[in-house]
Amino acid sequence: MIRELHANEEFEQVDALFERIWGFEPDSRPISAGLMRALTHAGNYVSGAFDGDRMVGASVGFFGQDSTLHSQNTGAAAGRGIGFELKLHQRLWALDRGISRITWTYDPLVRRNAHFNLAKLGARPAEYLPNFYGVMADAINQGDESDRVLAVWPLTDPRVEAAVRRVPYLPAVPEDAVVGLGDDGDRPVEGRTDARVVLVAVPEDIERLRGVDAGAAKAWRHAVRDVLGGLMEEGATVTGFHRKTSYVVERNT
Structure with missing residues (x-):
């Protein structure tokens, strides 16, 4: 089950889940339970995915410019399709509020994320952002420069509508590529x-x-x-x- 979160105890669960996934240093967490509380109070997006009573995924987003929701952090237990279901929930939440696109950043070097974002979701890379967050201190990115690609997800684009029906977007590659x-x-x-x-x-x-x-x-x-x-x-x-x-x-x- 995926639902919006509103209670401080739930935001603390998200904080603990993100810590387990990324292994953040104490002073390097990108978002705190207190900030999630403020974001939701202002009408922004925080959701959690549950297996029974256990949180197995979460997503945090905030409103941006030009009818955009920016998805700041999404994390989930690997290999269970939870990340995809979180994105579907996020998409419907945005459409219900008249939002036409969702954006997020990801590391262009991570193959599974590139495949997930571009093929499984039908998102489009819009901008390459060198060392966007500076040198990171979490367990996954330790010591590496934080280059990111800004992905844009146009929510009613035919490519996206096909992708959310689980028809991945696989681009044709010409012979002269x-x-x-x-x-x-x-x-x-x-x-x-x-x-x-x-x-x-x-x-x-x-x-x-x-x-x-x-x-x-x-x-x-x-x-x-x-x-x-x-x-x-x-x-x-x-x-x-x-x-x-x-x-x-x-x-x-």
Whole structure:
């Protein structure tokens, strides 16, 4: 069951859940139970997913500009489809209030998140944000620069409406597409970016790589920033995520 949260005890449960998921340092929590209380009192979005009485997922969002809800934090037990159900709940909540889109940021190096956001939800990357939060101190991102992609979810777009019916968006890749960034084991390999469609790979498991080879993780961070971030800065459009490995980027000229 997923429902909105309003009680201080519930916000403390969210705080504890996020701590278990991310392993935040005491002074690095991105959001507190007190702030969640203030956000909901002002009409913003905080929800929890429950398995019986046990909270297994939660999401926090606030109103932004131009009829937008910004989803700041969503966390859930892995492998159970809870994150997808939280997004469906968030979408209906927003539509009931006349909100036409939801935005959030995510680490472009995490394959499963890119696949979830672009394929399973039909969101569209809108902006590459280098080191958006500074160097992070939680257990997952420890010591890494916090590059993020701003994802935009247009709630009534046909692509999104199909995705929420569990029809994932899988972009067509033309035969003349080129590899702008490839994956050679744990190391990035830069290629060509001079075609109309460019594929930009990300590592198989950046979180594991941070722990076993910090140099390789840093090389991936800067390679993706240079290639994917560079293409987006030039005005290219990310049209999807291909075979759970690579961004599909289309030049607009």
